[in-house]
Amino acid sequence: MTSIHVLFLLCCYFSTSCIAINNITSSTFLQDSDTIVSNNGNFTLGFFSPSNSTHRYIGIWFNKVSTNDVFWVANRNNPLNDSSGIMNISADGNLQVLSGRNDILWSSNLSIPSANTSFSAQLSDAGNLVLLAHNSTDNSDANGTIVWQSFDHPTDCIMPNTQLTITSSNMKNALKPWKSLSDPSFGRYSLGTDSFTHSQVVIWDGDRIHWRSGPWNGNIFLGLLYTDEATNYANTFIRQNDRDRTVDIVYTGASTLAFSHYALTYDGTISEKWWDGEKWQYVWGAPAAECDLYGYCGAFGSCSSLRSPVCKCLKGFTPNNPEEWRSRNWTNGCVRRTSLQCGIEGSKEDGFLTLRNVKIPDHTEWSVGVNQVDCRSQCLTNCSCLAYAYDAGAGCMYWSRDLIDIQEFTSGGLDLYLRLPHSELGTSSRTKVIIIVPVIVGSIAVAASIYFLWRIITERKVRRKKEGLENLEYGDNRHQVQLKELPLFEFRKLAIATNDFQDVNKLGQGGFGPVYKGILEDGLQIAVKRLSVASGQGLEEFMNEVVVISELQHRNLVKLLGCCVQNNEKMLIYEYLPNKSLDFFLFDPVKRELLDWQRRFTIIEGISRGLVYLHRDSRLRIIHRDLKASNILLDEDLNPKISDFGMARIFSHKQNVDNTRRVVGTYGYMSPEYAMEGHFSEKSDIYSFGVLLLEIMTGKKNSSFSFEEHSLTLLGYVWKSWNENAIASIIDPLIADPVFWPEILRCIHVGLLCVQEFPGDRPSTSTVLSMINSEILDLPGPKEPGFTRRLVSSDSESSQLLHGQYSSSTSNNISITHLSAR
Known part of the structure; x- marks a missing residue:
């Protein structure tokens, strides 16, 4: 909200200072002289009076902000007229606000079985007031279960990690701003959506539309002007559920901005703002102009x-x-x-x-x-x-x-x-004359330019042919791709460097062909990726990798040094990484001992940062399509580098999804929508990352794992263990140190969020990184993964996927037109 100044009582009626308590229980209540401060000291729950008002309300405000802006109010339409109010937990387990005459001014209004159950309320480090139910007969239920939380009932603000669920009952009233700076009761404006299918954010002035965002296309709102100042609006996204006719507006927050949040003000403006230490800074707001x-x-x-x-x-x-x-x-x-x-x-x-x-x-x-x-x-x-x-x-x-x-x-x-x-x-004759003359002159200039360009290209082609090279065609449009921008290696020198490609120098074998270690004359160690004549991949994948990887520079991406196209040979030359790939360590019973928890976490974080660069930060937006353990190379310090971009695809920054009739990738890592329908996007890479993350946590390979009792895949077994609170049974014993247990559980949680069946349920790449680094503390509950059961017990990297090797958690009868295995 904009400039809401809250006047706090400097003293209480019966005490010279206010008291801070930790939580509310059936025997402990919050009175007007009390406050509850979150563990990190960022948020406070207590009674307050708005500016120019003597009414008292229960609210939550930013504790370290001098203006003390309140972002959640309980009894907003039923104020107290004095300081006799309390907040407590009733006998039936409800959180409620009472007046001095025991009138109920506000209640969480839940129907909760109270037998063998005790209740408590706490203020989380994210500013979320949660009501917890504790089973008194279960000693392991010390933390309790959340049965109500303020994040599910926002007033006029959306905090980071808040999911604003819009239903038919609150379609136009998901957020209601204050009536004025001095009155937190319902104002004239409201925020919601006008559709459950192609949703847009709408602000109403009564029953009249005041402002709209334009429809959500799965990546951005089509009616907003995205500028450098408004890039953080991308931290908000919409998730639609056509079946339940609900819409979730999810704000992940900008992790680098202090106390970032959205607020709907009393004058009908929605804005994202953050605290710079002295005042609120506005990242984006609307309506901002007439x-x-x-x-x-x-x-x-x-x-x-x-x-x-x-x-x-x-x-x-x-x-x-x-x-x-x-x-x-x-x-x-x-x-x-x-x-x-x-x-x-x-x-x-x-x-x-x-x-x-x-x-x-x-x-x-x-x-x-x-x-x-x-x-x-x-x-x-x-x-x-x-x-x-x-x-x-x-x-x-x-x-x-x-x-x-x-x-x-x-x-x-x-x-x-x-x-x-x-x-x-149509155009007038005079206009036509005005247009025709410049067109003729322009055509002559273009023709001349084309001629001189043709001469330059022809001379370059002759010169390159003399060097034994050739121009290569790439892409569906058959446009020419020149290799001049990359250093070109002579075949003879590469043959010397690899000792004529002897098997002793062979580092591995992929779908592209063999990879060899080589040492150049100057002592530089290289990895030579040689296109095999018998490879299922060919010129398209070769040129795709040249185009994609040559444009990328990041510490968590493998570096391309050059290429060789000579004597019918096609080779890519990369930096040499001495520790081979992640699967070489992770699935080896001896070498895996080198991967302690700290090294594994570094690898997870490094892969995440590489994906954020590919999806968000690079000049080209890249969808990898083949993320797996064998494509994660490790340097001398076991730092990860994503490799193998032969299957990658370039997206425009406005593009959200694409589809193909030629499904390529590795069984066990492909998302359901990609394997079954050919749809790929950032979320299909997220699914592959989730599989990889669960493999790192368990030390098990998804494509070969099978829990025979239920024919479960690794994803299915982790999901089963998660729901049964038996996750310890699946964690790799080499990392199961109690000291790291919170981080381990968080990574398992993030992995399950990434492998959810429906793409819209999976987090974005930047959100995943924030979750892993605990910048987002409250994680949503995961839904069932795709591909949880195995129908036949055979190697997943065979063609039997076509005959139903994996079963998704929902039926899908779409056939695959063409499937290319790796």
Whole structure:
């Protein structure tokens, strides 16, 4: 909330100083003179009065912030008029606020069986007030079970690691801001969503939309302008459950920003802010300008803050009320000048005008499974379609109602294709003359440039052929990829370095081919990856690895030194890592003893950082698609480096998911959606990382593990052990030191979150790293993994996956068109 100053009593009625207690129990209560401070000292629970008010409320505030902003209030609509109030736990186990006359002003309102059960309430280090139930007959239940928590019932703020669940009962009222700076009761604004399928965040002013984020495409909100100042908004994401008709708005928080949170203020603004030690800094907020206000320019109007006046009618439209428009009252919007010609016999076909980088209109409709070309065709043949847009994550969108709430961005947004009659798309003769002359001149200049470029390319090709090299084609578009940017090694020198590729220098064998150790004339040790003629992989994978890995530089990625394309040989030359790969240690009964807990944690963290770089921080966004123990190389200090990018794919930063008819990878590491449907994304890499993480924790290989009693895979057995509180039985005994038990349990927990069956349930890469490093303390409960049972007892790296070797936790009848095993 913005500048909510809270006045705390400096003393209590019957004491000269306030008292701090640790928790609330059936025998210990919180009175007006008491406070509860979280263990880390960051948050306080207690009674307070807002500025310019004498009313008393129970709330939670930031303890180390001088303005003492309150982010959660219990009895917000039922204040106390004096300091006689208490918070206690009732006989039926409910947390409640009572007045001095024992009137219940607020309650957690739960129905909890209280037999053999005791209750306590604590304030967590994340600022979450939790009500715990303890089984008095179970000595192992000292920590208790959470039966209620304030994070599930936010008032006007979303704290890090908070999951804001929106249901039909609170669709428009998931967050309710204060009525004013002095009154925390329900204000005029509210926040929620208007759809359970293609959700967007909406702020309402009463029953009228005040602001909207645009629909969620699985990666970003399509109606927001993402700038360098607003990048932390990516820490918020939406998870949709069409079956239960619920939407989860999850805010993971920005770990580098102190006390970062979202707040919905009394004036209808949602903003992310953080404390810099002196004042609140705002990362992002909306609505921030008049163009952010919903439908500011009316139907078929477009708004730009860089223009004066800010509103204009779309091309082909004119103000509905010219007088109001001239007086800058744009609420009535615009109307079409010429009717669309759809269905009129003999008329010229309608066309589309491209509106670049805009916030797409409200009232979006969707065509499932339609590509961009067909999206245009469908709109053109549908007489009610007024515009369409396409996004890789959201798919084909079209509009059949008035186009409202269009905003122009300088960058970002989407291209909107506005349907216009042919006459509105034409140009005058004078305009044509003006256009034709520059076009002719430009064409001559382009032709000349192409000629000189052709001469340069031809001369370079001749020169490279003289060196015994060749130009290689790569990718579906068959565009040329030149190897000039990489150092080129002579085949002769590589043959000398590897002693003519003798088996004694062979480091390993992969799907690409053998890898050899070599020593160059200057003493530099290298690893030579030689494409085998018999390899199932070929030129495409070779060039893919060249293009991808040559653009990447990170301490947790293997370094590509160069390549060799000569004498029909194709080789990649990498830095030499003396300790081979992770599987060489992890699954060896002797060498695994070198991997104590601290080394394993370093390896886990290093792989996570490498993935964050691939998915988020590199210039190219890379989906690896084959993350496994044998592709994690170890340097002399056993630090991990991700290798083998032959199967990797480059995503645009707006792209969320892709699909393929050629499923490649390693059985046991492939996610369900990838193995069964060919869909791959960041979340499929997360699944592979989760498998790898559980392998590191257990010392067991997922592809060969089988718990015969239930035919469980490693994932299934860990899941079973987790639910039975018997996780100690599956942990590798070499690391099962009680000193490290909290970190070990956390890593198991994170591993299970990563291998959940549905991609939307899995955390993002950056969230995984924050979880592992305990920057996110309260982890959500995991759901059942995919591929928990094994149907046949055979080597998982055989083709028997096609015959049902693995069974997911849900049925799936989609066939695999082409499957390539590693």
